[in-house]
Amino acid sequence: MAKLHGHVTINIENCKGCELCTDACPQNSLNMSKNINKKGYHYAILVEENCTGCTNCALVCPEAVMTVYRENKNRIIKPAPMASIDSKNISVSIS
Amino acid sequence: MSKSIQSVQCEHLDKMDIVWDRPDTLIDVPMHYCPGCGHSVVHRLIMEVVQELNIQDITIGVAPVGCSVFSYNYMDVDMQEAAHGRATAVATGIKRVLPDKIIYSYQGDGDLAAIGTAETIHTINRGENIVMIFVNNGIYGMTGGQMAPTTLKGSVTSTTPTGRDLSIHGHPLNIAEMIAILPGAYYVTRQAVNSAKTVRKTKKALLRGFKNQIDGKGGVSFIEVVSNCPSGWKMTPLQSNKWLDDNMLGTYPLGDIKVPEKIA
Numbered sequence A: 001m002a003k004l005h006g007h008v009t010i011n012i013e014n015c016k017g018c019e020l021c022t023d024a025c026p027q028n029s030l031n032m033s034k035n036i037n038k039k040g041y042h043y044a045i046l047v048e049e050n051c052t053g054c055t056n057c058a059l060v061c062p063e064a065v066m067t068v069y070r071e072n073k074n075r076i077i078k079p080a081p082m083a084s085i086d087s088k089n090i091s092v093s094i095s
Numbered sequence B: 001m002s003k004s005i006q007s008v009q010c011e012h013l014d015k016m017d018i019v020w021d022r023p024d025t026l027i028d029v030p031m032h033y034c035p036g037c038g039h040s041v042v043h044r045l046i047m048e049v050v051q052e053l054n055i056q057d058i059t060i061g062v063a064p065v066g067c068s069v070f071s072y073n074y075m076d077v078d079m080q081e082a083a084h085g086r087a088t089a090v091a092t093g094i095k096r097v098l099p100d101k102i103i104y105s106y107q108g109d110g111d112l113a114a115i116g117t118a119e120t121i122h123t124i125n126r127g128e129n130i131v132m133i134f135v136n137n138g139i140y141g142m143t144g145g146q147m148a149p150t151t152l153k154g155s156v157t158s159t160t161p162t163g164r165d166l167s168i169h170g171h172p173l174n175i176a177e178m179i180a181i182l183p184g185a186y187y188v189t190r191q192a193v194n195s196a197k198t199v200r201k202t203k204k205a206l207l208r209g210f211k212n213q214i215d216g217k218g219g220v221s222f223i224e225v226v227s228n229c230p231s232g233w234k235m236t237p238l239q240s241n242k243w244l245d246d247n248m249l250g251t252y253p254l255g256d257i258k259v260p261e262k263i264a
């Protein structure tokens, strides 16, 4: 069976840049941004589309900033369209 | 809540299931802990269990002195702060006055295994029906990294600058094995939170501990969590979790130490 499709969203302002999630991800889907959040930490970002929604990153994250999504096998959805994975283009808006 | 600006977007999140989210019982404020600190993970796991068992309204936690002294700012249950080392004495009082409430104590190794050793042993010897959570990071984190009774042989700390010397400082104290022989210890286990796999097991152990108390049988459910202290150990979070695997677990092996027959 093909691997399940998953996704994570990250509350980057509460990330402390510990890198535990990037190390725990079996898919290497996460990386640390070159940018920093308001606290001054390089925050974690999803950089690949191969996330399976395994929740490993969320389990090890001390700040509980992850939300993990997983494809529901009972619903038919197409895979996500290819998006830019250039982390240099990400900017944080400091309001 | 502001969610991330992602480099990878997903256009059909609404059609996907949320399989993990922060528990509502964990107050949505940034924690004061150092990056990568295991205390944060243990707080979250306790709150996940409280949420899953639907006991938020009847749970009372007792906070220690140590880095987790402010844990009542994060865990959304009624909490009482105790003097250094006395959390289980306070938990005993609360459980006896309010036997229908679910009581847990939360302590570090300096709190539980140094200044509070007498309270620890006698609470367990009395067989109080509470959950004791013991976060063993082998150091006094809060006060600047002094040696604890649990510090490993040879470890350099601010009070053992040339490493812990067993002939001078005594041996690492395996408190879980020690108290497991007491009849009042109902369930004794040692877990960790340095990987996704160990986090899953710690959650199961906490669930079992709280269920024991709800069932109202037996005595203390004692859950030790071997944890890191990146700042006190002077390591990055990743290094500290690896060091924990390579060094702490030799002295503090993971697994159940005492399991009542009926739940084994």
Ligand SMILES: Cc1ncc(C[n+]2csc(CCOP(=O)(O)OP(=O)(O)O)c2C)c(N)n1
Binding pocket: B065, B066, B067, B068, B084, B107, B108, B109, B110, B111, B112, B115, B135, B137, B139, B140, B141, B142, B143, B148, B229
């Ligand atoms: C009666 C008393 N003695 C000493 C202290 C100083 N003190 C505060 S925290 C602490 C040790 C904390 O170590 P631990 O319990 O392992 O917690 P950690 O910070 O490592 O989680 C000490 C000795 C105190 N606050 N009160």
Ligand code: SF4
Binding pocket: A006, A007, A008, A024, A025, A026, A027, A028, A029, A030, A050, A051, A052, A053, A054, A055, A056, A057, A058, A068
């Ligand atoms: S859910 Fe699993 S695969 Fe997806 S980013 Fe997290 S650890 Fe990686």
Ligand code: SF4
Binding pocket: A010, A014, A015, A016, A017, A018, A019, A020, A021, A022, A043, A044, A060, A061, A062, A063, A064, A065, A066, B036
């Ligand atoms: S584990 Fe959490 S806090 Fe640490 S880098 Fe990843 S998202 Fe940030």
Ligand code: SF4
Binding pocket: B032, B033, B034, B037, B038, B039, B067, B137, B141, B142, B228, B229, B230, B231, B232
């Ligand atoms: S000093 Fe150690 S135990 Fe305390 S918050 Fe920092 S890493 Fe955690």
Ligand SMILES: [Mg+2]
Binding pocket: B108, B109, B110, B135, B136, B137, B138, B139, B140, B141, B148
């Ligand atoms: Mg400690």
